[in-house]
Amino acid sequence: MLLEALYFVVVLALSLLFYYRTKYPLHVLFFASLFFIAYMQWCAILLLLGNAIFAFYWGRLISTSAKRKQALFVFGVSILLLELIIFKVLLLEDGAWTGSAAPKLMLTLGLSFYTLQHMAYFFDIKIGRIQPEEKAGYYILSAAYFPKLLCGPVITYQNAKKALFNAPIFKIENLVSGANRFAFGAFKKLVLADRLAPMSAAVFEGSYPLHGFTALFGGLLFTLQVYFDFSGYIDMALGISRMFGINLPENFALPLRATSITHFWRRWHMTLMQWLSAYVYYPFSYYFRKSALLSALIGIVLTLFFSAFWHGIGLTFLLWGACHMLYLSIELLAQQRQIEIPKALGWFLTIVAVSFANVFFRAGDLQVVYKLTTDIFSLNTFWPHNWLAGFVAVIAKGGELNDLFNCALAALLVLLFLLFEARLNAIANSDKFNVSWLFSLLLLIAVLGVFSDGEQFIYARF
Amino acid sequence: MLKKLTILLLLVMAAVFALDHLLFFGLSHNLNLKASYVGQGKVRAEALVLGPCEPLFTIDPDYLEKKLKRSVYNLSLNHSDFADNYLHFYLYLKNNPAPKMLLLYVTPESFDLRFNTFHAYRFAPFLADSIVTATIGDLDSNYAPWMRLPLLRYSYFGRMLLFPALQGFKHWNSGKQKPYLSKGYEQHRPAVSPFFDPARKSDSLLFDVQLDEFGNTPEDAADKTFIWNAKREKYFVKIMELARAKGLQVIVYESPGFSGILGTQRNRHLFLQKINALSSRFGSAYWCFDHLATCGARANFISPLMMKSAASQNFMDTLSLRINKLK
Numbered sequence: 001m002l003l004e005a006l007y008f009v010v011v012l013a014l015s016l017l018f019y020y021r022t023k024y025p026l027h028v029l030f031f032a033s034l035f036f037i038a039y040m041q042w043c044a045i046l047l048l049l050g051n052a053i054f055a056f057y058w059g060r061l062i063s064t065s066a067k068r069k070q071a072l073f074v075f076g077v078s079i080l081l082l083e084l085i086i087f088k089v090l091l092l093e094d095g096a097w098t099g100s101a102a103p104k105l106m107l108t109l110g111l112s113f114y115t116l117q118h119m120a121y122f123f124d125i126k127i128g129r130i131q132p133e134e135k136a137g138y139y140i141l142s143a144a145y146f147p148k149l150l151c152g153p154v155i156t157y158q159n160a161k162k163a164l165f166n167a168p169i170f171k172i173e174n175l176v177s178g179a180n181r182f183a184f185g186a187f188k189k190l191v192l193a194d195r196l197a198p199m200s201a202a203v204f205e206g207s208y209p210l211h212g213f214t215a216l217f218g219g220l221l222f223t224l225q226v227y228f229d230f231s232g233y234i235d236m237a238l239g240i241s242r243m244f245g246i247n248l249p250e251n252f253a254l255p256l257r258a259t260s261i262t263h264f265w266r267r268w269h270m271t272l273m274q275w276l277s278a279y280v281y282y283p284f285s286y287y288f289r290k291s292a293l294l295s296a297l298i299g300i301v302l303t304l305f306f307s308a309f310w311h312g313i314g315l316t317f318l319l320w321g322a323c324h325m326l327y328l329s330i331e332l333l334a335q336q337r338q339i340e341i342p343k344a345l346g347w348f349l350t351i352v353a354v355s356f357a358n359v360f361f362r363a364g365d366l367q368v369v370y371k372l373t374t375d376i377f378s379l380n381t382f383w384p385h386n387w388l389a390g391f392v393a394v395i396a397k398g399g400e401l402n403d404l405f406n407c408a409l410a411a412l413l414v415l416l417f418l419l420f421e422a423r424l425n426a427i428a429n430s431d432k433f434n435v436s437w438l439f440s441l442l443l444l445i446a447v448l449g450v451f452s453d454g455e456q457f458i459y460a461r462f
Numbered sequence: 463m464l465k466k467l468t469i470l471l472l473l474v475m476a477a478v479f480a481l482d483h484l485l486f487f488g489l490s491h492n493l494n495l496k497a498s499y500v501g502q503g504k505v506r507a508e509a510l511v512l513g514p515c516e517p518l519f520t521i522d523p524d525y526l527e528k529k530l531k532r533s534v535y536n537l538s539l540n541h542s543d544f545a546d547n548y549l550h551f552y553l554y555l556k557n558n559p560a561p562k563m564l565l566l567y568v569t570p571e572s573f574d575l576r577f578n579t580f581h582a583y584r585f586a587p588f589l590a591d592s593i594v595t596a597t598i599g600d601l602d603s604n605y606a607p608w609m610r611l612p613l614l615r616y617s618y619f620g621r622m623l624l625f626p627a628l629q630g631f632k633h634w635n636s637g638k639q640k641p642y643l644s645k646g647y648e649q650h651r652p653a654v655s656p657f658f659d660p661a662r663k664s665d666s667l668l669f670d671v672q673l674d675e676f677g678n679t680p681e682d683a684a685d686k687t688f689i690w691n692a693k694r695e696k697y698f699v700k701i702m703e704l705a706r707a708k709g710l711q712v713i714v715y716e717s718p719g720f721s722g723i724l725g726t727q728r729n730r731h732l733f734l735q736k737i738n739a740l741s742s743r744f745g746s747a748y749w750c751f752d753h754l755a756t757c758g759a760r761a762n763f764i765s766p767l768m769m770k771s772a773a774s775q776n777f778m779d780t781l782s783l784r785i786n787k788l789k
Contacts, residue, residue, distance in 0.1 A: 172463060195621075401625065401629075402621075402622065402625045402626065405624075405625040405628075406621050406625070409624075433463060433466045433467070435466050435469055435470050435473070438470055439470055439473050439474060439477070442474055443474070443477055443481075446478065446481075446613055446614065446617055447481060447613070447617050447620065447624070448617070448620060448624070449617060449620065450620065450621060451608070451614070451617065451618045451619075451620070452583075452604070452605070452618050452619050452620075452621075453621075
C-alpha cells in the first residue's frame with residue numbers, strides 16, 4: 001500500500017505539473033487516466049475503451065437515424081445492461097464481500113459507473129437534449145477521467161463536458177482546497193471506515209447466534225462504515241479534481257441527519273439518485289401521469305428496483321431495495337394524509353430503517369439474511385441479558401482489553417465526527433491554507449489510520 | 463503560503479519523530495508484551511517453553527517447576543508460527559541468561575501454512591536488530607517497506623500497538639516489575655476488562671460458543687491433509703540451530719490431541735515421521751503423546767489439540783517423568 005500511495009502521489013504531481021504547463025492539458029488527463037487504470041488492472045482499459053468507443057459511435061448512430069432512433073436506443077441500452085448483468089453474475093459467483101472476487105472486480109473497474117454515463121448519453125441524444133460528441137477522445141476521457149472512475153460521483157456526459165473541457169487556469173487556491181478535501185477523505189476512509197469494518201464484519205460474518213439488538217446494531221455499524229468509506233472516496237475524488245481546477249458534483253449532504261427516508265435519499269449518493277430520477281423515475285412516472293399517486297408509486301418501485309440491480313444481482317440487494325420501496329411508499333401515503341412526526345423521532349426511525357435495510361445490503365447471501373433477521377425478530381432475546389458478553393464482546397471481536405480499546409476509540413471518533421460534521425465539512429471545502437487542519441488530519445491518519453488490513457473501497461465492488 | 467507550508471512540514475516532522483519515540487518507549491516498557499519483557503532481561507529460567515497457543519494454555523510453569531525441580535518460563539504465544547517463536551527465542555537469548563532446556567511444541571499443523579502465522583507487529587520495537595528485520599523481510603513483504611519509516615512502522619499495526627504502547631506508559635509510570643502473566647502462562651479464558659464487569663470471572667463470552675462449535679464442527683483440524691511448508695521448516699531449523707549454539711537440551715514434543723480428530727487426519731503419520739527425522743538431525747527425539755488415555759475423551763479438551771487444565775496436569779506429570787528419566 002505504501003508503494004502504491006507513493007506511485008499515486010508521484011503520478012498525480014507529474015500530471016498536475018504537465019496539466020498546467022502544457023498546451024494539451026486534456027491529453028495529460030487522458031494519459032494520466034489510462035495510466036491510473038493500467039496500474040490497477042491493465043485489462044480494465046480494454047473494457048473501458050471498448051465501452052466508450054461503442055457508446056460514442058452508437059450515440060452518433062442514434063442521432064443520425066431519425067426513424068430507428070427508439071429501436072437503436074433500446075438496443076444500445078440492452079447491450080450495456082446485458083454486459084452489466086454478465087459481469088455482475090460472474091462476480092456474484094465468487095461473492096463480492098469475501099474478497100475472492102477482487103481480481104475480477106479490478107477487471108471491471110468503474111464499469112457500473114461509466115455504464116450509467118453511456119445510458120444517459122443515449123437517452124439524452126434520443127430525446128434531443130444533447131448533440132453527440134464529435135471527438136472520440138473527448139468522449140473517452142469523460143468516461144475514463146480517473147478521480148471519478150472507481151466509485152463516482154455519477155455524472156452525465158453533458159456535466160462531464162462542462163466540468164472537464166475548459167482551459168486550465170492555475171490557482172493556488174485550487175491546490176489548497178483540493179488538498180484540504182483530499183486529506184479529509186483519507187481521514188474518513190483510513191481512520192473511521194476501516195476502524196468500523198472489523199466491527200461490522202463481526203456481526204455479518206460470525207456464525208454464532210446474536211441478540212436482536214446486536215444484529216440490528218451491526219446494520220448501523222455497516223451504515224456508518226459505508227458512509228465514511230464512500231463519502232471518503234468522494235472527498236478524495238473531488239479533492240484531486242479540484243487540484244486540476246475541475247469541479248465534480250457533490251454526492252453527500254449530511255445524510256445521517258436526515259429526518260425521513262425521502263430526506264435521506266436526497267442527501268445520500270445524490271448523483272446516483274439524480275441519475276435515477278432523470279432517467280428512470282420521471283420517464284416511467286410520465287406514462288402513468290393520469291394518477292399522481294400511482295405514477296409516484298410506480299416511479300419509486302422502478303427506481304429502487306434499478307438501484308438494487310445496479311448494486312448487484314442478487315436477492316439480498318432486491319430485499320434492500322424492497323425495504324426502501326416500502327419506506328418511501330409509506331412516507332408518500334403519510335404525506336398525502338398530512339401525517340407528521342416530530343423531527344427527533346423521524347431521525348431515529350430513519351436511522352433504524354436504513355440500518356435494517358442495510359442488513360440485507362451487506363448480508364451477501366440468503367443464509368446470512370435468514371440468520372440475522374431471525375436474530376432481530378426473536379423478540380424474547382432482542383436485548384442482551386449480559387451486555388458485555390452479548391454485545392460488547394461481539395462488536396469488539398473479543399473480550400481482550402486491546403479489542404475493547406479499539407472499539408471504544410472507534411465509537412469516540414465516530415461520535416465526535418458526527419457531532420461536528422457540518423463544521424468539518426466547511427473547513428474541508430475551504431480554499432484557505434489551514435495549518436492546524438492539515439496538521440491534525442495528517443497526524444490523526446498517521447497515528448490512528450488502518451494500514452495493515454484496511455478494506456478496499458466498498459463501492460468499488462459495485 | 464510557502465511559509466505556512468514550511469511550518470506545516472516542520473510541525474509534521476517534529477510530531478512524527480516525537481510520536482515515534484513515544485510509541486517505542488511505551489511498547490518497550492509494556493511488560494505484558496513477551497518480546498518487550500524478555501527484551502528487558504529480567505527473566506531467569508532454566509527451562510523455556512516455546513510454541514503457539516497449545517503450550518501457552520496448557521503448560522503451567524508453576525506446576526511444571528515442581529515436577530522438574532527447575533525454574534520454567536513459558537515463552538509461547540497465541541497463533542504463533544516457528545518464525546515468531548524463533549524471534550522470541552532469539553530475543554530471549556540475547557537479553558537473558560541462556561536456559562538449560564528448551565521445550566519446543568511441534569505438531570503437523572506447525573509445518574502447514576494454514577495454521578498459525580507470523581506476527582510482524584510483535585517485533586515493531588526491535589527493528590534496530592538486523593536478525594529481526596531480516597526475518598520480517600523474509601515473511602512479511604507488506605510490512606517490510608514500512609519498517610524504516612518513523613511512526614508509520616508502529617501505526618502500520620496501529621490496531622495492535624497503540625493500546626499496548628499506552629499500557630507501557632502506565633507500567634513505566636507505576637513502576638510495575640512483573641507482567642500480568644508473570645511466567646508467561648495464560649489460563650485458558652479470554653481476558654476481560656474489569657472496567658466493564660469487575661465481578662465477572664470472564665470464562666464464557668464468545669469462547670463458550672467456540673466450545674460448543676468444537677463439539678459439532680471441528681473442521682479446522684479434522685480430515686486434514688497437511689501440506690509441508692519449506693519456510694516453516696527453515697525457521698524450525700533456525701530454532702534448533704540457535705539452541706544448539708547455546709548448548710541447550712531440546713525436547714521436541716506434541717501434547718496429547720483428541721483422538722477423535724487426530725484419527726481423521728490423512729497424512730498425520732507421514733508428518734510425524736518427517737518431524738522425527740528432522741529433530742533427530744539435531745540430536746533430539748520427537749515425543750508424541752497421542753497414545754495416552756487422555757486423548758480418547760472429548761471432555762478433556764477445549765479444542766482438538768488443547769487440553770483442559772486437569773488433563774494438562776496429567777500430561778505435565780507424564781512429560782516431566784520422561785524428562786527426569788533423561789537426566
